[in-house]
Amino acid sequence: MDKSTINIGLIGFGTIGSGVVEIFNQNSDLIEKKTGKKVNLKKVVDLDITTDRGVKIDPSQLSTDVNDILEDPSIDIVIELIGGYEPALGFILKAIENRKHVVTANKALLAKHWNEIMSAAEKKNVRISFEASVGGGIPLLQPLNESLAANKIEAIYGIINGTANYILTKMSNEGLNFEEVLKEAQIKGYAEQDPTFDIEGHDTAQKLIILTILGFGAYVKQEKFHVEGITHITSEDIKFAKDNHYVIKLLGISQIIDGELEVRVHPTLIPKTHLLASVNDVYNGVYLVGDFLGPAMMYGQGAGMEATASAVLGDCIDIINNPLKRVPYGPQKSLVKSIKNIEDVTSKYYIRLTALDQAGVLQAVSGILNDFNISIESVLQKKTSNGDKVPIYMVTHEASEKNIRQALTIINQLEVVQSPSLFIRIL
Known part of the structure; x- marks a missing residue:
């Protein structure tokens, strides 16, 4: 950018947008030193420009008309922070059409419209940066795409949804059930009033799509891989994990094994010695x-x-300093041979079921597992005050998911089994 002053337009004056304004208020001198240019937040657009956001801003910077940014030839960088699919997609494509660089935190939009957005940016020779779309403030995407470019990435494991992680941590630390912790998380603002997007794994899945593109050069749509949330995790499962030196986390996994790419989101038992357990x-x-x-x-x-x-x-500063930097975010040839179906995944498994307290139950269950080539590493049967029903906990040796599913379908049909069995994969 061969200009002494760089103008930025911000679309979306919500929570994150307010943070952007505050950084300009406090660190404009630092930004100028790091870019060697005067960086000016010229315009902030939002449907609501009257509510006090708790940050100082000149009223002349505010507008309700997005064209004050998109059609202003003096604006060099557009920040999109409204989220969702539309009108965000239209705004981004219009900014690109008008040869403006784009910074966004919109993981949902990128996950769904990746090729369209990146192809448009490549044609117009502008940059689109999205470090904030995965992991918030963690420097993650740029290091993965650039600093580690000489590496062939073999595996990515991510705890990338704070709401789910808060709930599981609280359940583990205080022995509470899922519903209790969810209500508390909503009161504290850690969970939305409709938390489905977070607790059912969709947020993690969208972020994992972006990580998979950068790590493996493969764009895998969400409907093509297994996504499972945490609503079925109970305090019993949490206690078993603790007693056996595991923690349960909602994990996004993307890894290559023998040229096949595994992409999946689900609760996972992680050994306490693993870095992710902390x-x-x-x-x-x-x-x-x-x-x-x-x-x-x-x-x-x-x-x-x-x-x-x-x-x-940070993305804005990088664009100002490196406007012509080639960023290989666009459609690219992948080294991935194929995408593995979840049923073809192999893992160790934790299994929980409730059965009548009578002779022969374990023999029947283990016999069915054996029929599907599933061997048991450990088993625990606990007495309860209920008398006639007992929980049974098992850990298997490595087995195929297809066999686990088929075996549990038959086990669930046994008359002695009183509730559907649950299984959780083990890292």
Whole structure:
């Protein structure tokens, strides 16, 4: 950018947008030193420009007309922070059409319209940056795409939803059930009033799509891989995990095994000795393995006004300093041979079921598992005050998911089994 002054337009004056304004208020001198240019937040657009956001802003900077940004030839960078699919997609494509660089935190839009957005940016020779879309303020995507570019990434494991991680941490620390912790999370603002997007794994899945593109060059739509949430996790499962030196986390997994790519989101039992086991509360952590780097983990605040806004402005500074940098985010040839179906995945499994307290139950259950080549590593049957019903907990040796599913379908049909069995994969 061969200009002494760089103008930025911000679309969306919500929580993160307010954080962007606050950073300009406090660190404009620092931004100028790091870019060698005067960086000006010229216009902020939102449908509501009257509500007090708790940050100082000149009223002349505010507008309700997005064209004050999109059609202003003096604006060089457009920040999109309204979220969702439309009108965000239209705004981004219009900005690109008008040869403006774009910074966004919109993981949902990127996950769904990746090729369309990146192809448009490549044609117009502008950059689109999105560090804040995964992991909030954690420096993650740029290091993965650039600093680790000499590595062949072998595996990515991510705890990348703060709401789910807070709930599971609270359940583990205090022995509470899911519903109790969810209500508390909603009161504290850690969970939305409709938390479905977070607790059913969709937010994690969208972020995992972006990580998979950067790590493996493969764009896999969400409907093509297994996504499972945490609503079925009970305090019993949490206690079993603790007693057996595991923790339960909602994990996004993307890894290559023999040229096949596994992409999946689900609760996972993680050994307490693993680095990811220490990622608690609303924090995020991404653990990856490179063929030369080996294992590494990025950790920090995955959401929030200040953390996410810092990543947004970091992208702006990078664009100002490197407007012509080639960023291989667009459609690319992948080294992935195929995408593995969840039923073809192999893993160790934790199984919980409730059965009548009578002779022969374990023999019947283990016999069915044996019929599907599933061997048991350990089993625990607990007495309860209920008398006639007992919970049974099992850990299997490595087995195929297809066999686990088929075996449990038959086990659930046994008259002695009193409630559907649950299984959780083990890392």
